[in-house]
Amino acid sequence: MTAPDHPANRLRPHRFRALGPLTGRMRVPGDKSISHRAIMLSSLAVGHSTISGLLEGEDVLATAAAMRAMGTRVVRGDDGIWHVDGVGSGGLLQPETVLEMGNSGTSTRLLMGLVASHGITATFTGDASLSKRPMGRVIEPLSLIGADFTASPGGRLPLTMRGAHPGVPIRYELPVASAQVKSAVLLAGLNIEGETTVVEPVATRDHSERMLRGFGADLFVGEENGARVITIAGPCELQARDIVVPGDPSSAAFFVVAALLVPGSDLILENVGLNPTRSALFAVLRDMGGSIEEQDRREVGGEPVADLRVRHSALCGVEVDPAVAPAMIDEFPVLFVAAAMASGRTVTRGLEELRVKESDRLSAMAAALTLAGARVEETADGLVIDGRGGDPLPGTLEGTRVATHLDHRIAMSMAIAGSRSVDGVEIDDVTPIATSFPAFETLLDEAAR
Template identity: 70%
Template sequence: MTDTPTSKRFAPIGPLTGTIRVPGDKSISHRALMFGALAVGETKVTGLLEGHDVLATAEALRIMGATIERFDDGSWSIHGVGVGGLLQPAQALDMGNSGTSTRLLMGLIASHAITANFTGDASLSGRPMGRVIDPLSQMGARFEPSPGGTLPLMMKGSFPTVPISYRLPVASAQVKSAILLAGLNTPGITTVIEPVPTRDHTERMLKGFGADLTVEEVDGERVIRIRGDAELTPQTITVPGDPSSAAFFIVAALLVEGSDLTIENVGLNPTRAGLITVLQQMGGDIELLNEREVGGEPVADLRVQHSQLRGIDVDPAIAPSMIDEFPVLFVAAANAQGTTTTSGLHELRVKESDRLSAMAAALTSVGARLKELEDGLVIAGSGGEPLRGTGNELITTHLDHRIAMSMAVAGLASKDGVEVDDTRPIATSFPDFEQLLEGAARG
């Protein structure tokens, strides 16, 4: 990321029509690289998301011994080192802005007798790592984080690590995944108990790579067990489109009059598809076409048409399946008829930014009426009237890509546009976002 912020005004550009494809799923892209790096032999991947976050994962794995190549046709090849075969990194692992890279790689390294230094940008360095440090410390890894449990952080893995049974105190796919990845190279059975289900890409993909992993429901909780000393078998993976990236185009097409947009090849894992359910409850016209399964993941094409949305009370139980999509849902709610109430969103306060306060401030500055609560927002919709836009103000994005893209969508449905203070963070997850928006507007 360059040192100079790049502001941009996103103004109404007309209906979004035609057919687009969004980049590959970020969660699956991270895991395809990591699991390929632990398999013996060649894993082939197509559709990999090539944003900064995923590339940070690839570079860290290269530093620890995996051979990872990109070919001119956009496909990737990973020659792994085997479970337990990661090498001592000769330099710090620069995670950029990627919390997923950091927490999952901490899990991978925990069961290796190596030492690693993790660094990141200003945004990532403010994010807490304690929730991962705690269970991995119980398994035998040691940590020297910065004050507050943040990056820069040094960790010393342990071999052999000790299998644990860990009940997640907060719904977090990253914490669950870190423990399971540490369990891959830990003798015995490592168990994670999930009171609230979170995205399950790790479980699906580890099974696909041949890990001995079971999932069962006991007294309403998910119990996930992985047997250590695993051997992973290389795979050929097609990464589906990222539902979190598709979310911005879904909401934009719902809000902009005259829109009729088809988004192809979107991953619809049930632990990720909460936004579509909520928008349909609000009256959004979203049709699932050509539903199919690719590599164990459900996929469909989405046809989205302009709709007058209605405010609802969003069930907090659905929050884990759409936690990253709440910023853009807030934009939809600000343009709906009636009031939308959200709750149970404490997790949003420890993302790349405090997304509750950031979105409350951003939407208020463009004319939305809302109330910020400790764990959510209550938003009084405009009744379909366009929000006024920013005038001469700039929206503060706090180096958070989802704030930037959500407010870009708000700009498309505003009277005179919305100007965000910095578009650079968008490249961390969605490098082609602006070009795709412009292309959809041209149909």
């Protein structure tokens, strides 16, 4: 017999059914990557910063709680604007409790970077999903800086680290493209005397570089032998700023795909961030025949944004260039949904990184789409999907549920699959969605009214 408090009893299964046309205007939550960094850098700045449009999902709230635990004042005003009183670079305090990261790998890896160059000790814990994710790729460069780690087997959480003060400036070449590892090293460099350098053979999202410059850091970006080289000169005294967070393109992606797939849809998504290191999905969907029009392109807080008008389109399968993977790594699950209903074959390669996300997203999406009636072949580094030529997916049988593996993007992607299905798609748990997009279900229903 299952105990009353067993995790299985806390699941919230839900069947997502076919929707009518998605129309009108909507605004998606603030960008998660930028929200994390806004709280962290405001906390290290001198003075009072404000943040408008912050994503208030569980992941970002975990970052806010961790910064409070290390001595900063981070509060939400009644008007939705967040206020941060920074402690200055080098001013973080010893946390009195463990830092609970929930499901947020970004929070964990970037905060490890901050702690690495402070003379404090911090213990990081997370949920079952996060505790399976390896932290070795961050531990390696931060150890070179001088931080010391006691981790669970495999370099996983729970993990205790002791920062180094003074830390040692390093030059580190990323063995695998990772914005989180790059950012962790650069954040550590804020409180290290000398130049800390990261070399990335493949460019990754550059939110950290943009925001560090915005706060006044001495940061330089160059190129050597085709590689991108980022150097930060420390220690840095950051200055408080008022920040406006653009809409998250990863959140917008679900509604873009839904509007492309559901006949009669004509939807405008407002204030979507179009950072070129993040927006490759929209280019791929256009290559597939998707009607995605940019309106009122502008700049908000140093980031390019636009309103996106998306109309139902007949999509065709494509072979996705592996070179664009870093610029859409989180959007592949929902791209797989679009491919499942396109005409022809879609081939993706070079996606090994998806196997070490909140779940093994290649295996999870292959199994989920197959259960819903799609034709999917899983390879070592991608998926091959033969689309249904514009026809809806059959959906999952009654009593059959898609396994989300505590992964918010699997849950939302399969919700979109259900919106263009015959019998609906039932997922085993909608609670992970709250980590990044608490209003997802509400907005989906409102757009289809």
